[in-house]
Amino acid sequence: MLEITSPQKEDLIKLYDELAGVLEGPRWYGTLSSRKVVFVGDTHGAPEVSLYALRLWGKNGGIIVFLGDYVDRGSRGLENLYLILRAKLEWPKEVYVLRGNHESKMMNSWYGFLEELDSKGKTGLYDVILDLYGLMPYMLKVNKWFTVHGGIVCRKCIQDYDPPLTIQEIQESIPGNPLDHREDPPTPEALQLLWNDPRPNDYWFSPSIRGAGIFYYGLPAVKRFLEDNGLDIIIRAHERCNALRIIYPDGRVDEGPPDGSTWEEKDLQGSVLTVFSSRYHGAGTGLLIYSDGLFTLRRVNID
Numbered sequence: 475m476l477e478i479t480s481p482q483k484e485d486l487i488k489l490y491d492e493l494a495g496v497l498e499g500p501r502w503y504g505t506l507s508s509r510k511v512v513f514v515g516d517t518h519g520a521p522e523v524s525l526y527a528l529r530l531w532g533k534n535g536g537i538i539v540f541l542g543d544y545v546d547r548g549s550r551g552l553e554n555l556y557l558i559l560r561a562k563l564e565w566p567k568e569v570y571v572l573r574g575n576h577e578s579k580m581m582n583s584w585y586g587f588l589e590e591l592d593s594k595g596k597t598g599l600y601d602v603i604l605d606l607y608g609l610m611p612y613m614l615k616v617n618k619w620f621t622v623h624g625g626i627v628c629r630k631c632i633q634d635y636d637p638p639l640t641i642q643e644i645q646e647s648i649p650g651n652p653l654d655h656r657e658d659p660p661t662p663e664a665l666q667l668l669w670n671d672p673r674p675n676d677y678w679f680s681p682s683i684r685g686a687g688i689f690y691y692g693l694p695a696v697k698r699f700l701e702d703n704g705l706d707i708i709i710r711a712h713e714r715c716n717a718l719r720i721i722y723p724d725g726r727v728d729e730g731p732p733d734g735s736t737w738e739e740k741d742l743q744g745s746v747l748t749v750f751s752s753r754y755h756g757a758g759t760g761l762l763i764y765s766d767g768l769f770t771l772r773r774v775n776i777d
């Protein structure tokens with residue numbers, strides 16, 4: 475079983491060589507079906523949360539999906555990334571590792587990961603880490619759910635009628651060469667997948683306070699995206715919340731439910747779920763478990 479360890483450069487190069495044929499690449503959009511799934515949101519330098527999630531998955535069975543943001547903020551981003559990628563290598567058909575907006579050179583220079591590497595005398599590993607970022611897919615379909623770090627992508631990027639790009643259109647916009655992706659997402663569409671946030675509002679899209687080229691997506695955009703792509707639910711991470719937030723299609727919001735809360739899959743049709751697994755933010759660390767038609771929130775309480 476896996477343990478939390480810190481890699482040397484040769485460990486990481488070896489891992490990269492082995493993973494190059496296993497990590498699916500930026501343009502990949504896999505379609506998986508599984509009766510049992512564990513979803514992990516932002517872990518931000520806390521490998522103990524990832525390990526907890528992997529152990530839970532070991533008992534739950536099925537697949538586990540990491541929704542991005544492995545580094546920055548917390549002090550053990552290197553260990554966290556190494557743990558998750560070793561799990562991917564060991565169980566390639568069961569472990570999925572999506573890219574977050576912190577798998578980015580620009581973010582790492584601002585939010586702590588480069589400083590962490592420097593303090594550990596491991597800046598020499600960063601080139602390999604960027605190569606690994608370039609191999610991480612942006613999105614994945616599990617059952618009838620769209621999973622991504624941030625969200626869906628606008629067409630005209632306006633509040634009025636603005637049907638989102640379909641998954642096929644998004645895919646066609648993504649360059650196929652991993653080298654184009656190794657530092658930061660290279661296109662506006664890829665940026666939005668990693669950065670956009672849902673809002674329980676009646677607009678289609680609206681500019682986000684997060685910055686230029688980033689948008690909030692409202693209820694009509696979610697409805698249309700799900701219809702156009704034959705999907706039921708969006709499952710994403712990215713946004714600080716108390717463990718889990720559900721935005722229902724009628725605009726109701728449920729945030730911070732108690733540990734062990736459950737929902738029937740059919741009652742979440744049309745919803746956007748935010749899974750937040752960060753310990754750093756002090757907002758409630760959650761994992762979302764799916765098993766045979768039922769979603770359960772598991773709160774992580776570890777010392």
Ligand SMILES: [Mn+2]
Pocket residue numbers: 516543574575576623711712713
């Ligand atoms: Mn994020």
